[in-house]
Amino acid sequence: MRGTGVIEEMPEATESEALATLHRVFGYEAFRGEQGEVIEHVVAGGDAVVLMPTGGGKSLCYQIPSLVRPGTGIVVSPLIALMQDQVDALRALGVRAGFINSTQGFDERRTVEAEFLAGELDLLYLAPERLRVEATLDLLSRGKISVFAIDEAHCVSQWGHDFRPDYLSLSLLGERWPDVPRIALTATATHATHQEITQRLNMPTARHFVASFDRPNIQYRIVPKADPKKQLLAFLREEHAGDAGIVYCLSRNSVERTAEFLSGNGVEAVPYHAGLDAGTRARHQARFLREEGLVVVATIAFGMGIDKPDVRFVAHLDLPKSIEGYYQETGRAGRDGAPSTAWMAYGLNDVVQQRKLIQSGEGDEAFRRRAGAHLDAMLALCETVQCRRGQLLAYFGQDPEAAACGNCDTCVAPPETWDGTVAAQKVLSTVVRLQRERGQKFGAVQIADILLGKRTAKVIQFDHDQLSVFGIGQDLGEAEWRGVIRQLLAQGMLAVEGEYGTLALTEASGSVLRREREVPLRKEPKKPATSRSGAASGRGDRKAKAAAPELPEELLPAFEALRAWRAEQAREQGVPPYVIFHDATLREIVARGPASVRDLGTVGGVGEKKLAKYGEGVLAVLSALGEPGRPQAAPATAAAVDEEPDPGYWPETEDEPGPEPEDWM
Structure with missing residues (x-):
């Protein structure tokens, strides 16, 4: 009962x-x-x-x-x-x-x-x-x-x-x-x-x-942010040329600029955000569903209800607010189980901006504490030197099945760590000198310039070249100091305050300054890795292999012929291609080479209605290519019907991220 x-x-x-x-x-x-x-x-x-x-x-x-x-x-x-x-x-x-x-x-x-x-x-x-x-x-x-x-x-x-x-x-x-x-x-x-x-x-x-939250077909990668649009373009050209994917940005202007940049560099891309009229949003969404290889650059509102199985990558050019949001957004890649990538460019400004948004945003103190906890978990994922997949699973209360997954960036190329205690003390001492000796607060750029001994206009204006800490950090480069500050923010040893994102000490700062604790830091790589282990070679030149990664070379013509037939059927009916058949179903058809409608009916994803409607058409395409003569594989035994949506609802301004209105009711 x-x-x-x-x-x-x-x-x-x-x-x-x-x-x-x-x-x-x-x-x-x-x-x-x-x-x-x-x-x-x-x-x-x-x-x-x-x-x-x-x-x-x-x-x-x-x-x-x-x-x-x-x-x-x-x-x-x-x-x-x-x-x-x-x-x-x-x-x-x-x-x-x-x-x-x-x-x-x-x-x-x-x-x-x-x-x-x-x-x-x-x-x-x-x-x-x-x-x-x-x-x-x-x-x-x-x-x-x-x-x-x-x-x-x-x-x-x-x-x-x-x-x-x-x-x-x-x-x-x-x-x-x-x-x-x-x-x-x-x-x-x-x-x-x-x-x-x-x-x-x-x-x-x-x-x-x-169920387990593990998505083993998705490779999680986070790279240091340098020139994010160019990094994104290199990632797409080298690994995902011709693939469908989603690029997430926090602000509308960033969405527009990124889509324009990609389109101007040969990647077919369209923007999607709440500032566009409903008709434009609908057209861009429909194109993404119905066309092969289109990239949508969007705010986080995009993705709700998207049931497209062959999204090969999800990229983030800005730091998500929480692991929940990151997991949902990256989860839109690889619904068909084929290899896919979750790629993100992450840097110091992301940390400062998110901290500032929490402090200046609406909501009571409890809301800010919860938002801060979500951000702390997201930063920990970005800065970890351990397996990223394991950290994701642990966040959702699940133990990773193995110590290392072997398919995330920290497993493929384990990052180096170093004793950053002295470097941390230099940063914190600079913040102390500014506050106690001058009654001033500045952001990360000024702190780095002081440590590097740069006599910039602002350094000279405020006589910061007279501070005892001026020039004591020339053992590290500018990018390395930005990395140190970013990691201190992530570890809670520095805080962001006020409208301008100035740096301040925290309760944890004192123990570092008093030499009571060590500060291990992740070493900044010389330049971001742009290819995954064994997966990127030839990707830009072989779109068919991107869509059918496990098919041998000789079967690709049949797979492409079925995709072309499917595209024509989808156009005639005004539906997305995956409504006809998923790529996974086409791959199994090609691998098994069914010789009759009855044989075709044993392929996973071919139910009675689709068999009756499309069976003869599929066999005609295969027949036109000649007798396959291939060994019969075992039929599919797992139901993998893809899901609908993962939502996103945050308003936003033209330049600053915020709540994005949804199309509902």
């Missing part, structure tokens, strides 16, 4: 029915990880809170119960901009799906409502704001509901990076429909956020399923 934490006895046919649905609709032979257990629990009527990484197959956890249980599954999704694409993808599988939102006209909305009341929908998508409208609640009360799915459930957390006020009212679902199972899903949540989801959605007896 619901309310006791014990699910009702499941009919014997339920599991086989769920598996049959998985194969018939989605084309997979077996569930992956905890999918089967989650689905079994929800089909039997139990509530569930599900934490799975992006690309881990969360959507199946509510789609299959919606298909197996009597009635319509109601999916609460936080963004309406991509509901049409989500519904199109389901309809391509033969699923009766619909949505209700403000983009529809009166007649269209009435048609969907009538289909729901007549029991002609398997899934119905709604924005959380809709559930505050009494007319919507009345509509739902007159139909048969199989399950409530609350997607992106972390949006309920008021301490999180994607808070949506309307999620707070979703507890009414359990109160108004106590016999309908609810499943809350998210791709990222710390232990505290996990508890908050359970509490605010009023799901005290829900069963919790927490």
Whole structure:
């Protein structure tokens, strides 16, 4: 019974029915990880809170119960901009799906409502704001509901990076429909956020399923920021030429400038931010979904609802505010499981800017403390000399499976460390001299100039060349001193104050000045690494290999022929190419070389509807290339249906980052 934490006895046919649905609709032979257990629990009527990484197959956890249980599954999704694409993808599988939102006209909305009341929908998508409208609640009360799915459930957390006020009212679902199972899903949540989801959605007896947050196909790389746009261009040319990807910047102006820079240097790129009109945003989003190899340069609002499986990289030109945000944003790469890169350029100004934003931003002291803790964790990830993947997993309360993953920059090229105690004392002493002897506070540039003995105009203006610390730091270069200051800020031995981002001492500074503690620092590399181990060679010249990394050379023509056929089908139907077939499915088709429709039906990702609609076309493409004559590989056994969104909601000004408005309701 619901309310006791014990699910009702499941009919014997339920599991086989769920598996049959998985194969018939989605084309997979077996569930992956905890999918089967989650689905079994929800089909039997139990509530569930599900934490799975992006690309881990969360959507199946509510789609299959919606298909197996009597009635319509109601999916609460936080963004309406991509509901049409989500519904199109389901309809391509033969699923009766619909949505209700403000983009529809009166007649269209009435048609969907009538289909729901007549029991002609398997899934119905709604924005959380809709559930505050009494007319919507009345509509739902007159139909048969199989399950409530609350997607992106972390949006309920008021301490999180994607808070949506309307999620707070979703507890009414359990109160108004106590016999309908609810499943809350998210791709990222710390232990505290996990508890908050359970509490605010009023799901005290829900069963919790927490999968590993590891994304082994993503290589995490953080490089010292020098000339970030040029560093980005080199990264794209050397490793991701012709690939689709997302570049995140904090401000609108930075987005515009970066997109223009990339376009002017031969990389097809478009901007996306809230300052653009809705039509332009929609066009750029549609291009990203429907075209191969387009780069979107965006503020963090972009990505919500994006279910594009072949995003090969996510790059950050500015430091994210939290590990949760970083994990969600980087998680948009490699949903198909193929090798992908999470690349970020990071420098001293990032630290200063983020500290300044926290101190000058809105919110009470508790909010600033929480924001500061989030930033501290993000800085620790940037400055670590240990495995980055291990640190990410530890942040989410999971132990890394191995001491080093072997596929992040700190594992591929372990950074050197050095005893920076004396250097730290020099920096802190300079701050002390300025404050105590002159009553002055300055930023990192002035501190470095004083240590280097530079007689700049500002140094001369304030007589800083008369300080006893002037010129005592000539053993290090300017970039090295900036690195020292950055790491002292990251370790809490320096603080940022005021509108101008001046440096000040902290409680931890005294122990360093008194020689009571050592300060190990990460050595600044001579120049940023721009290629990953064995992965970058030939990437710029071989777009096909970028899309099909594990295919041998002789199979690439067939893969490209299928991609061209898929692109034509997508254009004719006005849907993204991955709605037809994912790259992973095309790779398996090429590797196995099916000779009949029946053989094609055993390929992972080819369900009954797609087999009937596209089977002859696929075989015709292969036949035109000649008899493959290739050995048959084992059929796919893992369901890897990609997820929808990971949101981002922060306003912003023209030059300074801030809250980015969303397209919802």
